[in-house]
Amino acid sequence: MKLLFLGDVMGRAGRAAVVERLAGLRADWGLDFVVVNGENASQGAGLTPEHAKVLLQAGADCLTLGDHAFDQKDMLSFIDSEPRIIRPLNFSKVAPGKGAKVFEATQGRRVLVTQALGQVFMKRPFDDPFSALETVLKTHTLGAAVQATIVDIHAEATSEKMAVGHWCDGMASLVVGTHTHVPTGDAMILAKGTAYLTDAGMCGDYDSVIGMEKLEPLRRFITGMAKGRFEPAEGPATLSGVYVETDDRTGRATKVRMIRVGGRLQEALP
Structure with missing residues (x-):
C-alpha cells in the first residue's frame, strides 16, 4: 500500500497548498490512503468545520488534530458528526470524538489511524x-485485523517521539511526529518493520517562525x-510529510522517505 502523511497544515497558505497539490499527488503517485494533520489550519490554532471540509474535499482520507484540537469551539460538536477527524487518544476522558479509527482504503484494505x-x-x-x-494497537493487530497502521505522535520532545517509535516497532506501519513544524532528516525503517520520522514538518510558509509571520x-x-497577535505567514507554502510503502500481508514498511513539495523547501518526488 502507498501511504502519505502530511504534517501540520498552517493557516491559509497551508490549506491552499493542500488544495492545489494533493489531488495531483494522489493521482501521480497512486496513493492508497492520505492522512493530514490539520490542527493549525485555522488561523494557526485549531481547525474549524469549514476548513476541515476543505481539506477532506482536497483529498485527505483522514485528519488528525493535536493539543489545539478544540481551540476552535465549533469542533467540539462537529467532530462527532465527522468520523474522518481523529483527536488525540489521551486528550481528555470527556473529550468528544475518537482517538482511533479503522478506515477503508483502496481495494477494501483496512487502515488504522491513531x-x-x-x-x-x-x-x-x-x-x-x-x-x-x-490498548489500540494490541486490539487491531497489524497484518491481521488491519493491513496498515499509522500513529501520529504529537509531541514537543524528539526523545519522546523516538521512544514512541521504538515502542510501536512491529505494531505499526508508520510512526510520525507532529507539532514542532520543523521537518527532521531521520526517516528510517526500524528493526521490526515500522517506518519512522521524528517530525513531518508543516504544510506552510517556511519564510516564518514555525509558520508565523516573523515580526x-x-x-x-x-x-x-x-x-x-501571532499571525500565520502567507507566502508560498511547502507541503511537508512522509511517504511510505507497505507490505499488505504483514503491514510492515518496505520504503519510506521525506516529502517536500513546492514552496521554499522543494525536493525530488518519490
Missing part, C-alpha cells in the same frame, strides 16, 4: 501516551514583550 499527545515540555499534562496506544515572534524573543 494519535497520541506527548507529555514532555507540553503546556498542560496529558495521560500516558504509551498505555493509551497499547511578532522576533519582538517577543528580543524584548520579552508582546505587541500584537
